[in-house]
Amino acid sequence: MTDVIAPNVTKDIALKANGLKKAFGGLIATDNLSLSVATGEIHAVIGPNGAGKTTLVNLLSGMLRPDAGSIQFNGRDVTRLPAPARVKAGLSRSYQITSIFRDFTVLENVMFSVQARQGHSFRFWKPVSRDASLIDPARELLGRVGLGDRVDIRAGELAYGEQRQLEIAISLATQPSFLLLDEPMAGMGPEESQRMIEFLRALKGAYTILLIEHDMDAVFALADRITVLVYGKVIATGAPDDIRNDPAVREAYLGGDDSDDCSEEGAA
């Protein structure tokens, strides 16, 4: 908590994990993992199934507590901070398995997220359906993510790809500086994936992004840096070209010369 780092050092590091450990019974999901994400970059984390990618997202977002290690966000130790407080600090996540409010309309989904951003919700009388301070930003954001003409549809009735977009819109409405995206392309067809890649590219620079992804095309198209995770351990970190040519990575993960194997795994 008192771990002070000189400001000039932390200035360009948005998120830093040091020696994170997490075990579930006998299974070590995260093994002495260290990682740093520079402000403004898209940092991808790849790894085969069971590499501990989602556990990492849960640790970073505060849904899980690490057994050991620390997490710094914008130079501040957030290891012990619960998830809601991390969101307030600007760290927002999306889910691999679509996590939206299915009974709410698309607009209500994002309105609620805007509401959460505005502070406490101990307001008992005024109807949200007439609250312009919620509706206007929500509409504006939905327009930006390409769901502008879907606002009044129940979220559960959206097409799958649209639900994925809504998922990210909900995260964006909390006005984060940092996005933790847990497999945003999961379960998408090639066309939907391509649209999502364009969408994420448009976010680049405005947000620092940690992208967990199975889809190798997406990763190599978007990432500034890539970290490769195998059995909870980081086996390599570097620029996309270095990762592509790293012999350890090829052996442990990419499995020879054909990276398409991995993207197929992602659909499972």
Added chain:
Amino acid sequence: MGAFGPLRNPANMFTALVLVIFAITPILAPALDESFYVIVFARIMVWGIAAVSLNLIMGYGGLISFGHAVYLGIGGYTVGILAFHGVTSAWIQWPLAIGVSGLVALVFGAISLRTKGVYFIMITLALAQMIFFLSVSAERYGSDDGLNVLARSDLGVSFFSLNNKTDMYYTIFAFLLASVFVSWKLVNSRFGTTIRAAKSNDTRVQSIGVATYRYRLTAFVIAGIMCGIAGLLQANLEGFVSPDMMNWQRSGELIFMVVLGGMSTLFGPVTGAFVFLMLSEVLAGWTIHWHIIFGPFLVLVVIFARGGIAGLLTRRADRD
């Protein structure tokens, strides 16, 4: 979501019909020589208030409290015990009943909301049973036999008194309308949206930065207070309180009224209470083994009429 729709909707028409029946019963029933129904409907409305309060946390919040009737008992006993000691002013009794209900709900909620699912159900049941046994063991206040409420709450005005049957009836009617109105406002406010969102997807609410516990606890307290008001009205209506008011079976019946009428609909719990109590009344008139008919009926409703009566009527409207 959840707001009053247009009157074309059959569910809303049914609501309007029930409200009209409630409103004119004290005039109509004596004219038809059926004064008995004034008391019957007053009882139904008290249960309606209790069911509306449960619906706030169960229907909108997804919190299945199996001990909700305890607040009926707490509201009722507060009035009964105060009257026993000679305190009959409504201006003392009612705020105290509300305060005690709220306080108990705060403590019980703070404990039970740390759990989920079946554990939540069991803990709310266990806590309510604690108060139930407390009332059973309270010899001074009649134990099992209950306690006669020696005098009705005194409103301190000359033109309106709960000793008058019609005044009593319309007092209950007013509280019923108020409870539905308050629910309506709450459900559509920022607070209510938070509660509904937490029911829909708790982890997502947390991951957009909202700690749900305190909102749920607040809802739990509001529901407890609302049910405590139903309890104080019941004590006045019956002139009697007993441990049976907060027996776990009463909690079960409350759950059923809400499910029967339509969870997370504003007026559904009132219709549920209406149908539940009228049906048990009618069936009990036919045979003493009326539970044999009533039980399977309830099972069928749960299986075939998802969304309860309100759901049934709304679906019909969608088909048209």
